[in-house]
Amino acid sequence: MQTLTVKTERHTQLVDVTAQIQSAVSASRVANGVCYLYVPHTTAAITINECADPYVARDVEGALDRLIPAVGPYQHGEGDSDSHIKAVLVGSSQIVFVEGGKLALGRWQGVFLCEFDGPRERKLHAKVMAD
Amino acid sequence: MQTLTVKTERHTQLVDVTAQIQSAVSASRVANGVCYLYVPHTTAAITINECADPYVARDVEGALDRLIPAVGPYQHGEGDSDSHIKAVLVGSSQIVFVEGGKLALGRWQGVFLCEFDGPRERKLHAKVMAD
């Protein structure tokens, strides 16, 4: 298991971590297999979506903020219930295939750590298993 | 594959199943690997989020109930379309790493079976693969 560190800069932010994860895959020396990704936080998540136009990530951030209001009839006393709910909707784990030592992402796909209660320093665990 | 049984008590309920899953991991005798979790139901799901303060799970339940109305322009005749939609949003599978025989959860993380059409008795499949 490798652990990456990701610095986030805004309260809600999708951070493109594709290059860092590719480095972890390269370090594993696995040619063909599965890369497992896991976020050990409860107000952050991981997703795979378009990285070509950064406005897509911004639109996802805005949509999630509109969908889950910051102020609601919440009982948790820390004021970040919306962050937890967004993390549940996006999810804390993903898999990507590895082919020829590279993440087998689609043409427009990148991997994003999703910050929902930043700015913070976050961790992202990655493990690569050979076929 | 091990199958856990989970009794739910409310219509929408996140049930902390971390201890049961840790028992399954321990029974597998795998020291380092990946634990795969799978819910074989269409109105239940699985998520990983904060288990320290139970109000977080309650806030997730409330937010999902407000997000997906019980009464909508639905065509499915059984009256539980909202339960199916919530299950799609949260998802039926998750992975967690295993390190030193323990689930490598983050400090505040627990695993929750998400009931969206309870109360019921649910099943949760777990499989642990060694590195």
Add this chain to the structure above:
Amino acid sequence: MQTLTVKTERHTQLVDVTAQIQSAVSASRVANGVCYLYVPHTTAAITINECADPYVARDVEGALDRLIPAVGPYQHGEGDSDSHIKAVLVGSSQIVFVEGGKLALGRWQGVFLCEFDGPRERKLHAKVMAD
């Protein structure tokens, strides 16, 4: 890694691909293991839910279309921001266990490719690893 091709016919459409994935599992000759599913697109996703009554999939489509408006305060210029957001909410990867050469789905479960910007021809990657 096997790649399946799926033709979609509507803008938002859940297409039942269970039979195609079972064929990929059978072709792998794996008796017991894990089937990994991955969608290499940024406006499509993959989910597991009820396939017995096709109205359930229609209700999921309608709910997602109502939840994420086609017209919003979006910055991405291609007019498909809602499709990307839906893909993030549903997710691009899933796992299903394989037991006795068969997908270990629940009684009412099927696997659906989720089209959010169709009609199109989509790809779906599958890999089966033995225990």
